[in-house]
Amino acid sequence: MNAYLARHVPITQAMGIRLRSFDAAGVTMTAPLKPNINDKGIAFGGTLASILALSGWALTDLVLREAGEAADVLIAVAAAEYRAPVAGRIVARCPLPPAEELSAFLTAYRLRGRARLKVEAFIETKAGPAVIFHATYVARRPLTASEPGKRRGGAKGRSPSAERSEHDGGPQRQDP
Amino acid sequence: MNAYLARHVPITQAMGIRLRSFDAAGVTMTAPLKPNINDKGIAFGGTLASILALSGWALTDLVLREAGEAADVLIAVAAAEYRAPVAGRIVARCPLPPAEELSAFLTAYRLRGRARLKVEAFIETKAGPAVIFHATYVARRPLTASEPGKRRGGAKGRSPSAERSEHDGGPQRQDP
Numbered sequence: 001m002n003a004y005l006a007r008h009v010p011i012t013q014a015m016g017i018r019l020r021s022f023d024a025a026g027v028t029m030t031a032p033l034k035p036n037i038n039d040k041g042i043a044f045g046g047t048l049a050s051i052l053a054l055s056g057w058a059l060t061d062l063v064l065r066e067a068g069e070a071a072d073v074l075i076a077v078a079a080a081e082y083r084a085p086v087a088g089r090i091v092a093r094c095p096l097p098p099a100e101e102l103s104a105f106l107t108a109y110r111l112r113g114r115a116r117l118k119v120e121a122f123i124e125t126k127a128g129p130a131v132i133f134h135a136t137y138v139a140r141r142p143l144t145a146s147e148p149g150k151r152r153g154g155a156k157g158r159s160p161s162a163e164r165s166e167h168d169g170g171p172q173r174q175d176p
Numbered sequence: 177m178n179a180y181l182a183r184h185v186p187i188t189q190a191m192g193i194r195l196r197s198f199d200a201a202g203v204t205m206t207a208p209l210k211p212n213i214n215d216k217g218i219a220f221g222g223t224l225a226s227i228l229a230l231s232g233w234a235l236t237d238l239v240l241r242e243a244g245e246a247a248d249v250l251i252a253v254a255a256a257e258y259r260a261p262v263a264g265r266i267v268a269r270c271p272l273p274p275a276e277e278l279s280a281f282l283t284a285y286r287l288r289g290r291a292r293l294k295v296e297a298f299i300e301t302k303a304g305p306a307v308i309f310h311a312t313y314v315a316r317r318p319l320t321a322s323e324p325g326k327r328r329g330g331a332k333g334r335s336p337s338a339e340r341s342e343h344d345g346g347p348q349r350q351d352p
Contacts, residue, residue, distance in 0.1 A: 008215035011223055014190035039184035045251050046226025047187055053221050075221050079255040 001058060009054075017051050019058055026095040027059040027121075033088055043086035048123055052133040053078055055094035056119040060137040063096070063117075067106050071139035076116065078135040086123055086130045094121035105139075113141035177234060185230075193227050195234055202271040203235040203297075209264055219262035224299055228309035229254055231270035232295040236313040239272070239293075243282050247315035252292065254311040262299055262306045270297035281315075289317035 001019045005012045016035055020028040029051050036047035053075055060073045096102065097119060108115035118136050122129035177195045181188045192211055196204040205227050212223035229251055236249045272278065273295055284291035294312050298305035 004215065009213070009220055011187075011191060011212050011220055014211075015187060015222075035190075036187050037185070039180065040248070044185050044187055044226075045229050045254075046191075046222065049225040049229065049254070050220075050222025053225065072216070075258050077255070077257050078221075078225070079253070081253050082251050 001062070005054070012050070012054065015047050015050060017054060022058070022062045024096070026093060027055045027062065029055045029058065029092045029094075031090040031092075033086070033090060036090065040085070041087070043090055043123075045082060047090065048082075048086065048092075048131050049078070049080055049133075051090060051092040052080065052094075052121045052123065052131065053135060055092040055121045056133070056135045056137060059094045059096070059119055059121075060117050060139060063102060064106075064109070064139060069106070069109060069139075070142060071109065072142050074138045074140070076136045076138050078133065081132045082130075083132065084125065084127060084130040086125060088125070091124040092121055093124050094119055109139050109141075115139050177238070181230070188226070188230065191223050191226060193230060198234070198238045200272070202269060203231045203238065205231045205234070205268045205270075207266040209262070209266060212266065216261070217263070219266050219299075221256075221258060224258075224262065224266065224268075224307050225254070225256055225309075227266060227268040228256065228270075228297045228299065228307065229311060231268040231297045232309070232311045232313060235270045235272070235295055235297075236293050236315060239278060240282075240285070240315055245282070245285060245315075246318060247285065248318050250314045250316070252312045252314050254309065257308045258306075259308065260301065260303060260306040262301060264301070267300045268297055269300050270295055285315050285317075291315050 001022075005017065005019070014035060015031050017029055017031045020030050031047060031051055033043055036044050038044040057073055057075060061071070064071045064073070097105075097117065101117070105115050105117045116136050116138050118134070121133045121135070123131040177198075181193065181195070190211060191207050193205055193207045196206050207223065207227055209219055212220050214220040233249055233251060237247070240247045240249070273281075273293065277293070281291050281293045292312050292314050294310070297309045297311070299307040299309075
């Protein structure tokens with residue numbers, strides 16, 4: 001995952017974002033304060049939003065992989081509540097959603113090739129969560145050359161209009 | 177503003193974020209796609225969240241400056257709806273809120289030394305808005321050496337617990 005991010009999402013390297021763990025507690029990602037500092041000497045809100053969005057994206061991706069599925073995962077909606085400044089190392093935690101939600105997500109994905117997962121994540125500090133983040137991710141079955149008919153218009157997903165033409169009713173599709 | 181961001185929020189330089197204009201239409205900020213690309217070859221959602229949060233922060237700050245006020249501006253809450261991928265140059269627009277809301281904001285700030293402004297911003301593409309963003313910013317009168325009693329505890333605003341001790345009821349305080 002870290003090699004993948006380093007290679008494919010270069011700004012995460014400028015931010016120093018690293019996946020630290022994925023286990024029963026969910027995903028933990030960290031970043032140093034220094035490259036992410038703002039004018040007040042605390043963590044830049046954009047970095048906090050980025051690491052939170054990535055932690056949820058990683059969780060969704062890793063849950064799918066563990067279940068033997070490889071999906072395209074996109075962020076659909078996100079909301080962040082900034083409660084306190086972050087004045088040290090940045091630690092983002094994204095706990096695993098309840099088992100029944102994960103199970104419903106995987107079942108829906110296997111049935112329809114598309115499903116949504118809601119996650120909650122937060123920036124951890126000694127004084128408690130500094131930022132609380134809620135987001136919904138969409139998992140889509142990756143398109144292969146053998147199933148061109150699955151995407152209307154046959155576009156490669158790079159143009160907004162082509163993308164928008166095949167939505168399933170809600171806002172969607174921005175990779176984190 | 178660009179020199180300020182370059183100096184004080186270094187990650188915005190890695191992202192190539194620039195303020196392009198502030199006028200009757202509001203704030204426009206841009207960033208090149210290349211340093212902000214993700215694994216799908218489109219703009220990284222964290223960068224989109226960052227430039228949107230910055231555009232609202234800049235708008236709030238510039239509105240205050242135009243009115244002759246210099247405040248600390250912090251993001252309190254933000255929500256983003258990712259509707260379409262961004263496959264080219266990133267353009268964020270944050271229109272000026274309605275005149276009566278700006279006037280109420282400035283009046284409240286002058287009366288209480290603290291006020292909130294809600295803004296809406298979006299990522300512009302030829303096909304329409306790709307990301308829609310709503311956020312609330314808090315403006316606080318900067319503390320000076322001559323008024324140490326205005327902040328409880330006299331902390332310098334770097335520690336979460338000190339910050340949290342003087343809130344006004346809502347979530348708040350992360351500089352963008």
